[in-house]
């Protein structure tokens with residue numbers, strides 16, 4: 001009898017833990033798998049990885065890095081076509097626009113990405129999928145170890161969504177308003 005009770009408690013605990021993990025708005029196994037596919041598409045279109053297309057680096061602002069590069073286009077991920085914005089974040093000793101232009105790989109710190117997902121993915125936040133990759137395509141994580149992919153960090157006072165909410169046009173994009181109401 002006691003054994004059964006313990007088993008039941010263990011099961012309930014397992015289910016609850018599972019539910020909690022999956023209830024997080026980002027960093028779930030699904031988000032991580034999606035980010036992996038997204039990265040592969042970015043590499044295919046030379047937006048990331050070795051052989052990536054370069055543009056003219058510009059002076060950035062916190063928290064993205066001293067020098068930035070930004071590229072966007074439409075891509076298809078798992079059958080869904082949407083706009084993607086790739087921001088390359090450069091930093092390190094002696095970083096400058098010229099230094100980055102001459103040797104991007106040396107100064108690349110992170111690749112932050114916004115991808116417009118299917119309608120209804122995150123209607124309160126314009127359906128953006130957020131991801132922060134390291135230069136090798138693996139995902140960065142927050143101090144709690146949650147991978148930065150998905151609705152980052154929905155409902156929290158800091159993070160991609162909380163900060164990008166302030167962007168003009170209500171589209172969560174600072175650089176332009178080309179994706180307003182799309």
Ligand code: HEC
Nearest residue numbers: 060061085087112113114130131132159160163173174175
């Ligand atoms: C504290 C505020 C803040 C946070 C947090 C933040 N960003 Fe940004 N982000 C900005 C600003 C400001 C810009 C415009 C910077 C520029 O291009 O000079 C920007 C630009 C971008 C862009 C280019 C599109 C645009 O809006 O112009 C992408 C993509 C991006 N951020 C992704 C992310 C991701 C992914 C995260 C979370 C991992 C994140 N950002 C967290 C402030 C923030």
